[in-house]
Amino acid sequence: MIDHPEPTHLDDGSGLDTDVLIVGAGVTGIYQLYLAHKSGFSALLLEAGGGVGGTWYWNRYPGCRFDSESYTYAYLFSKELFDEWEWAELFAEQPETERYLNHVVDRFDLRRHMRFDARVTAATYDEPAGTWTVVADDGSRLRSRYLVATTGVLSVPFYPDLPGRQDFRGVSFHTGLWPESPVEFAGRRVAVIGTGSSGVQIAPVIADQVASLTVYQRSANWCTPLNNAPITPEEHRRLRAGFEAMREVLNTSLAGFLHPANERSAFDDSEDERRVFFETMWNSPGFAKLSSNYADVLFDDAANAEWCEFIAKKVRDIVGDPETADKLIPKDHGFGEKRPPFVTDYYEMYNNPKVSLIDLKETPIVRITERGIETTEGEAEFDIVVWATGFDFGTGALLRMGIRGRDGLALEDHWADGPRTFLGLQTTGFPNLFFPGGPHAAAGNNPRYNGDQVEFITHALTFVRDHGYDIIEVGPELEDEWTAMVDRGASKSPFGEASYFFGTNIPGKPRKYLLNSGGRPKLFKEIAKVVANDYQAFRLSRSSDGGDRGEG
Numbered sequence: 333m334i335d336h337p338e339p340t341h342l343d344d345g346s347g348l349d350t351d352v353l354i355v356g357a358g359v360t361g362i363y364q365l366y367l368a369h370k371s372g373f374s375a376l377l378l379e380a381g382g383g384v385g386g387t388w389y390w391n392r393y394p395g396c397r398f399d400s401e402s403y404t405y406a407y408l409f410s411k412e413l414f415d416e417w418e419w420a421e422l423f424a425e426q427p428e429t430e431r432y433l434n435h436v437v438d439r440f441d442l443r444r445h446m447r448f449d450a451r452v453t454a455a456t457y458d459e460p461a462g463t464w465t466v467v468a469d470d471g472s473r474l475r476s477r478y479l480v481a482t483t484g485v486l487s488v489p490f491y492p493d494l495p496g497r498q499d500f501r502g503v504s505f506h507t508g509l510w511p512e513s514p515v516e517f518a519g520r521r522v523a524v525i526g527t528g529s530s531g532v533q534i535a536p537v538i539a540d541q542v543a544s545l546t547v548y549q550r551s552a553n554w555c556t557p558l559n560n561a562p563i564t565p566e567e568h569r570r571l572r573a574g575f576e577a578m579r580e581v582l583n584t585s586l587a588g589f590l591h592p593a594n595e596r597s598a599f600d601d602s603e604d605e606r607r608v609f610f611e612t613m614w615n616s617p618g619f620a621k622l623s624s625n626y627a628d629v630l631f632d633d634a635a636n637a638e639w640c641e642f643i644a645k646k647v648r649d650i651v652g653d654p655e656t657a658d659k660l661i662p663k664d665h666g667f668g669e670k671r672p673p674f675v676t677d678y679y680e681m682y683n684n685p686k687v688s689l690i691d692l693k694e695t696p697i698v699r700i701t702e703r704g705i706e707t708t709e710g711e712a713e714f715d716i717v718v719w720a721t722g723f724d725f726g727t728g729a730l731l732r733m734g735i736r737g738r739d740g741l742a743l744e745d746h747w748a749d750g751p752r753t754f755l756g757l758q759t760t761g762f763p764n765l766f767f768p769g770g771p772h773a774a775a776g777n778n779p780r781y782n783g784d785q786v787e788f789i790t791h792a793l794t795f796v797r798d799h800g801y802d803i804i805e806v807g808p809e810l811e812d813e814w815t816a817m818v819d820r821g822a823s824k825s826p827f828g829e830a831s832y833f834f835g836t837n838i839p840g841k842p843r844k845y846l847l848n849s850g851g852r853p854k855l856f857k858e859i860a861k862v863v864a865n866d867y868q869a870f871r872l873s874r875s876s877d878g879g880d881r882g883e884g
């Protein structure tokens with residue numbers, strides 16, 4: 333979207349270890365590393381995990397796969413890269429995505445700029461040098477001009493505060509911290525706690541292997557079929573031929589998907605027409621059920637209720653036991669108020685006599701015991717407990733990194749009432765710090781809007797360098813404006829306050845909207861304004877040891 337100038341190496345003689353220090357080797361950090369180098373900056377990346385992939389490194393539980401169409405999630409900056417990777421399925425499984433991201437890293441020779449098993453524990457802004465000193469738990473201590481935290485929004489696994497978790501004598505895993513060696517489920521008594529996107533992915537995949545599977549559900553979710561399929565050679569040929577047109581759509585569409593928007597409203601159609609249309613939606617891939625559904629389905633209660641009733645009927649038709657079916661149908665929120673999971677054989681799984689469902693609203697967990705899980709109805713024994721209990725969304729990783737800005741300001745204090753940002757990528761009092769793909773980013777297909785931010789950051793750093801500055805920061809006015817825009821728009825968002833997009837799943841977390849309620853169009857508009865006005869929106873300055881590097 334933004335043209336990058338030819339590389340011209342920054343060399344300010346300031347004794348820095350690197351120009352750009354990136355934290356996190358997920359899809360966002362890899363792209364930032366690639367673009368920083370391409371634009372002539374030296375750049376290094378630190379990663380807490382033992383390898384490349386971020387989400388696709390940590391979430392290696394059985395059944396983990398995309399809800400985004402594989403080729404729409406992939407990088408679009410290189411046609412050659414696009415052509416040479418043939419995704420096996422429309423929605424790839426975790427191992428393939430992990431392989432793909434490793435392939436990208438090796439193909440563009442990025443691995444030598446990465447350090448693994450290095451969790452950043454402190455990042456301190458040094459005045460007046462205008463640099464960051466970053467400390468990691470592998471002993472790394474690095475000084476860099478710019479710090480780009482690509483630490484992810486779903487990268488800090490969350491465990492509910494239940495007494496006795498440490499007492500359990502069997503084995504237990506969080507889906508977001510899954511071990512590399514395969515877990516043996518055959519013949520085991522297994523509990524899955526949580527029925528969000530991860531819980532509903534893993535349960536049907538292990539159901540046939542286990543001796544018994546008990547699913548503990550806190551809230552029922554509106555699950556609809558993912559409708560995965562292999563990608564045929566013919567489809568690959570068509571995708572390659574249509575690459576440019578596809579890239580154009582993905583780079584500009586509202587949520588970064590290919591699914592076309594529907595202009596019709598639910599009640600433009602008769603009841604029979606609606607039923608036929610909903611059937612088409614039910615059979616459509618992944619997020620098409622949001623993007624291509626009736627235009628008012630996420631915004632009009634009556635339209636939403638029609639779609640929910642259609643799904644509820646499907647659940648009652650699929651699940652043999654009426655009591656279980658009823659438990660699986662949400663009563664407290666409409667479709668899209670929470671991030672809806674997409675499933676394969678999830679409802680069907682409950683017809684397997686080995687599988688049972690515990691509704692935690694009726695029988696809450698009292699404690700975890702040595703042998704299993706005790707609810708108000710008694711204790712059940714397990715060999716394996718799977719915690720599919722989600723993440724500290726949006727701010728979790730950034731607030732655990734020990735970030736200290738001007739005058740020692742702690743990010744935790746600056747964001748005590750929720751994140752405050754401009755464009756979802758800078759915050760006042762923390763010069764030269766960026767956090768693409770963090771809080772206040774747009775919602776949808778992640779790499780697309782995280783990529784927008786990474787491209788903008790690279791453009792900004794290049795502008796700063798080429799105009800003889802080395803400090804870029806945002807003032808309080810723009811931060812106030814963007815944060816107020818996010819807060820104002822929150823009430824109009826389809827997501828309700830029960831959603832983790834408001835931090836509601838984390839006790840004590842401020843209830844603030846964590847996405848950019850203006851979405852991608854607002855981000856594009858503001859970025860275009862900033863660029864057209866030669867970055868006057870930002871405060872650009874020169875550090876005391878910035879050297880003499882031309883105008884500014």
Ligand SMILES: Cc1cc2nc3c(=O)[nH]c(=O)nc-3n(C[C@H](O)[C@H](O)[C@H](O)COP(=O)(O)OP(=O)(O)OC[C@H]3O[C@@H](n4cnc5c(N)ncnc54)[C@H](O)[C@@H]3O)c2cc1C
Binds near residue numbers: 378385387405
């Ligand atoms: C199970 C699951 C499925 C998903 N499916 C989809 C999907 O289909 N489509 C979609 O668009 N999005 C999906 N997402 C969201 C997903 O997080 C993003 O697509 C994407 O992975 C974000 O990339 P990222 O690089 O910004 O962050 P991440 O992939 O989360 O990577 C961040 C990295 O930063 C590292 N890190 C964090 N803190 C530190 C620190 N202090 N020091 C060093 N390293 C640190 C972490 O270890 C991690 O490796 C899914 C998320 C999950 C959990």
